[in-house]
Amino acid sequence: MENLLSIIAVVFYFAATCMIVPGLVHSSGIRIKLVFTLAILAISTHGWLISDLIINPNGQNLSILNVASLIGFIICLVLSISMWKTRLWFLLPVVYSFSAINLAAANFLPSTFMTHFEGRIELLIHISIALFAYSTLMIGALYALQLAWLDHQLKSKKSIIINPNLPPLMMVERHLFKIILIGTLLLTATLVTGAIYVDGMFAPPNAHKAVLSFVAWALYCILLWGHYQQGWRGRKVLWLSISGATLLTLAYFGSRFVREIILH
Structure with a gap:
């Protein structure tokens, strides 16, 4: 299930990126509603998965990959909400690609650093x-x-x-x-x-x-x-x-x- 969620989130992130890049290259219009929808689907799936990866019955797994993925989630969420007020098209492909790679690494290359809050x-x-x-x-x-x-x-x-x-x-x-x-x-x-x-x-x-x-x-x-x-x-x-x-x-x-x- 976690592997499937990871793949789904990565697909949505890269789909959002693919909707942005042509507008940067060819100065064409970018469909903001579609990009936002794809981004929210990716971020929602990302958040669900990263919560499962971090919250553990034995404590909280704040491994380096999980923390990096969590930071990517926060950055993507903030910038995706901000796309309605300012033109962030140059930055969004970077952060979406970073989050997709980070999330896949956190899921398929698991590591452990247990803490107890x-x-x-x-x-x-x-x-x-x-x-x-x-x-x-x-x-x-x-x-x-x-x-x-x-x-x-x-x-x-x-x-x-x-x-x-x-x-x-x-x-x-x-x-x-x-x-x-x-x-x-x-x-x-x-x-x-x-x-x-x-x-x-x-x-x-x-x-x-x-x-x-x-x-x-x-x-x-x-x-x-x-x-x-x-x-x-x-x-x-x-x-x-x-x-x-x-x-x-x-x-x-x-x-x-x-x-x-x-x-x-």
């Missing part, structure tokens, strides 16, 4: 905030890449910039900094709740996570200060966004990838 509601709150912080800042990194790509197309005077399916440059920039601000606030809450509720946050097994997360937080704070106080735009914003996202990825997944995927 029973009676530890504060730890559940900390992890939930961390997931939303990471997902939000990953969306910010995608927006930064889109902004850089649109800026490059504009400067090189490529004809693709008149594609009606692509958003205006300034709108993307406004959304980018709102997303990074929200993500930074969530990351701040993650670090605060981690320092209060996580035992041994700075102990050797967890020290790299704390250090990398704090460095990423500092980079995002510098980025926001530079933009709002110094008017930073362009490459500085791109590199700081990507650097912060990379550090968070290493903090969240680095050591667990080695333990769960390579060594196991």
Whole structure:
């Protein structure tokens, strides 16, 4: 049953992607209602399956593949809802493909990392905030890449910039900094709740996570200060966004990838 659900979700994700790509390539109209319907079917199936993969009679299986799939689910849900208000056609094929691959990996390459939240509601709150912080800042990194790509197309005077399916440059920039601000606030809450509720946050097994997360937080704070106080735009914003996202990825997944995927 889980294998079938996984295949169904992957098919819906790629069907939604196939409805978007021609509009980006040929500047043709994109059928938003059909894309949204396919996306919701994929996301609903994804959510059902990932809940079965994580919720276990013996605890909660937060393996690296399950967590990555859960993050993909959150990102897809947020961006799919947002497609009605802004033109996200450049980003959606990326996140849909990422989620489809991640979900298939989580289902067909199972791994185990059992945790127990029973009676530890504060730890559940900390992890939930961390997931939303990471997902939000990953969306910010995608927006930064889109902004850089649109800026490059504009400067090189490529004809693709008149594609009606692509958003205006300034709108993307406004959304980018709102997303990074929200993500930074969530990351701040993650670090605060981690320092209060996580035992041994700075102990050797967890020290790299704390250090990398704090460095990423500092980079995002510098980025926001530079933009709002110094008017930073362009490459500085791109590199700081990507650097912060990379550090968070290493903090969240680095050591667990080695333990769960390579060594196991």
